[in-house]
Amino acid sequence: MSSTQSHPAQTGRLAGKVALIIGAGTGIGEAAARIFAREGAHVALADIQFDAVQSVAASVCPDGTKAKAFAVDVTNDDSVRQLADDVMSIFGGLHCLFNTAGGSLPQDSLVTDVPLEVWDKTMNLDLRGTLLGCRYAIPKIIASGGGSVVNMSSGAALRGSGKAHVYAAAKGAIVTITRNLAGAYAQQGVRANAICCGRINTQRIRDTYGIPGQPGKSEDAMKVDETIKTYPYWFGEPEDVANIALFLASDESRMITGVSVPADGGRSAY
Numbered sequence: 001m002s003s004t005q006s007h008p009a010q011t012g013r014l015a016g017k018v019a020l021i022i023g024a025g026t027g028i029g030e031a032a033a034r035i036f037a038r039e040g041a042h043v044a045l046a047d048i049q050f051d052a053v054q055s056v057a058a059s060v061c062p063d064g065t066k067a068k069a070f071a072v073d074v075t076n077d078d079s080v081r082q083l084a085d086d087v088m089s090i091f092g093g094l095h096c097l098f099n100t101a102g103g104s105l106p107q108d109s110l111v112t113d114v115p116l117e118v119w120d121k122t123m124n125l126d127l128r129g130t131l132l133g134c135r136y137a138i139p140k141i142i143a144s145g146g147g148s149v150v151n152m153s154s155g156a157a158l159r160g161s162g163k164a165h166v167y168a169a170a171k172g173a174i175v176t177i178t179r180n181l182a183g184a185y186a187q188q189g190v191r192a193n194a195i196c197c198g199r200i201n202t203q204r205i206r207d208t209y210g211i212p213g214q215p216g217k218s219e220d221a222m223k224v225d226e227t228i229k230t231y232p233y234w235f236g237e238p239e240d241v242a243n244i245a246l247f248l249a250s251d252e253s254r255m256i257t258g259v260s261v262p263a264d265g266g267r268s269a270y
């Protein structure tokens, strides 16, 4: 057997890199954990649901040498700082950060109606969480010789017709902060990009908003089938987004920084 066959993790699009995925317990982050590990990265997998992320880590790498689970609450400064320190001391470096913990609340609505607790929860999770991930991971990426940050935004940041105004504001701010990260850290070898995706078939989405042919609990669920008539590429799988994150995390995208990829099936284009 050649050395490549006996050590598949030595090859791949992220070979030799350490990637921290925050929000890796389910959904898009879980898909990214599997794909990044398949592409040769050592993966630090963090989530507030520790049991979930532990089982993802165990299935990605049963002997624990290339995947490790971490408990984190992205809304908590000390927790995220500790996570970045632990990743560095366990893996000895950090090259890629994928900030994907987040999500909208079904109670989100127009600015004139939205309960302010939706503002606090959404801004804390989506915006403060993303900011804290960057705040503590970027210095580690710089200390490791440079790398790539990928932040999860949303198609909601690119359109003005959505009805979840707080989520749109949080995800819009992620587009803007990502552009500013690109400008601030390019000289130190750090790229930063965001993904603005359409509707993705995760458990949270199935439960709340439904999927084509199966409405969920929210009113918005009724619109899924209607929307895909005009935008057939708008509804995707977690792996579709994880593959974009893989490209942005890898050196294949080394000329790209400061952009937000509209992976929304054209909904922001026509």
Ligand SMILES: NC(=O)c1ccc[n+]([C@@H]2O[C@H](COP(=O)([O-])OP(=O)(O)OC[C@H]3O[C@@H](n4cnc5c(N)ncnc54)[C@H](O)[C@@H]3O)[C@@H](O)[C@H]2O)c1
Pocket: 022, 023, 024, 025, 026, 027, 028, 029, 046, 047, 048, 049, 072, 073, 074, 075, 100, 101, 102, 103, 104, 125, 152, 153, 154, 155, 196, 197, 198, 199, 200, 201, 202, 203, 204, 205
């Ligand atoms: N699924 C979609 O349709 C869709 C569309 C556009 C954007 N997004 C964005 O993509 C990202 C992932 O979405 P998803 O559908 O995979 O969601 P998900 O709920 O399946 O995964 C999010 C993960 O984040 C974790 N998390 C939640 N709060 C946390 C906290 N305080 N600290 C640490 N981890 C926490 C959850 O436990 C979960 O494992 C989110 O930022 C979401 O806003 C999703």
